[in-house]
Amino acid sequence: MSTAGRCPCGLGEPYAECCGRLHSGAGRASTAEQLMRSRFSAFAVGDVDYLLASWHPSTRPAELELDPEQRWVHLEVLERTGGGPFDTGGAVRFRAHYRLSGEKGSLTEHSRFTKEGGTWFYVDGDHG
Template identity: 55%
Template sequence: MTTRSCPCGLPRPYEACCGRHHTGAAPAPTAEALMRSRYTAFVRQDGGYLLRTWHPRTRPARIDFDPAMRWTGLEILGTTDGSAFHTAGTVTFRASYRGGALHERSRFERVDGAWTYVDGDFPD
């Protein structure tokens, strides 16, 4: 049996990578790790995880997934701060999907010690 790599793009099995964050077994240690786990949650349509990791100030009431959306890859383009020593950080990424790509600069902040997604903007 072959174990597939995690959808986030790191060469680890899902269970040892983003799956640990999704189940609550381990919090995301950095803003980038949270970004990768949130991308994987979109791939797996895990709305509960996405809502739990959204900053309370900007969290929507619910997430509606497009059943036709097929995410095909994640590329991290850059990070600013967001380590274990920071309270805020940014991650710039390109998430590809069948027919296009989403380019976003996401902002993250810690809430009660845990990284959360605040919001993002879309550079050209």
């Protein structure tokens, strides 16, 4: 996916002014939802380094390989619990839509996040 145009996270902002700032290190997520949206965008643009950096060290895999045939195309935030600027933990339930081998699909996940030293991290998630 191109990084020109609207951000894949669905907020309608230009990529460079939205999740692109987080991916480049020019900003950081202020909420768990913002981190989750930026991670969806990282999957959409293929930014493996950002995905690993935003994953909590206690659950982060040693490496991550994305399927080049899978295209992440749309994100729906279904529910939020905590995860605000003054919280240290939060959860976001979302549905991510993709295309793979010409077929449409979706993944629903309840993701958990923690904030340490002012930085939000993805911890883990349950599918379904």
